[in-house]
Amino acid sequence: MSFVTLLVEDVNGVRWLTVNRPNKLNALNREVLAELETALREAAAAPEARALVITGAGEKAFIAGADISEFVSLTPAAAEALSLRGQRLLDLIAGSSKPVIAAVNGFALGGGCELALACHLRLASTNATFGQPEVRLGLIPGYGGTQRLPRLVGRSRALEIALGADDFPADVAERYGYVNRALPPDEIGPFVDRLARRIASFPAEAIAHAKASVLAAETGVREGLVAEARAFDACLALPEARRRMEAFLAMGGQTRAVEAKTGAFG
Secondary structure: OOOOOEEEEEEOOEEEEEEOOHHHOOOEOHHHHHHHHHHHHHHHOOOOOOEEEEEEOOOOEEEOOEOHHHOOOOOHHHHHHHHHHHHHHHHHHHOOOOOEEEEEOOEEEOHHHHHHHHOOEEEEEOOOEEEOOHHHHOOOOOOOHHHHHHHHHOHHHHHHHHHHOOOEEHHHHHHHOOOOEEEOHHHHHHHHHHHHHHHHOOOHHHHHHHHHHHHOOOOOHHHHHHHHHHHHHHHHOOHHHHHHHHHHHHOOHHHHHHHHHOOOOO
């Protein structure tokens, strides 16, 4: 199947899924969510795809968040539905019987940070930047971040990230245990390729059972995700959140914010 926002390539038993909206810093809109879900379901049924890699097109961003332009007009019911849809996609990633690796290049913010959290392994370029900046807009992470982040980095660090809203570089992400390894930009692609091909070379049943057994240690995620979606809905209903999102979009949205961070505007 051909996609509009996604590039799909099979190489040596590894299926690469590349979010391809570089002009929007690969932000997650409804179309990306739908196409990723379709691609993941296709990969699950494809015997030739024994391991999956998710990455972003271009050098600036892995996924620089959810597309805020789709948030400002949401009704409370639609806000909760969008949160649950994003959670469903990330649950599909987390629950995949095939190992899913995030190859993080550039900015992984908001929904991008959450998507990486749902992957089984995370490898980052040293130029990667992570963050859950939702509170700056009067929101909270709505795609599973409040539940997966503390399970990965611990409660105190998760609160620091979610409440302080400061972005953090790849070396800090590695120290926190958020990423498995941070590598120079010219090494990240070859390293992920070697790792994914190595995993793909082992018996698929053994890989699936090993992954499932390790992840069985996580409990209580589903109840937390339901609570997160309701809280996300409540935040979007607040006038202050609307004001902040509209101001954010008026200033140029994610592209302007990221370029300001990289000094593109002096």
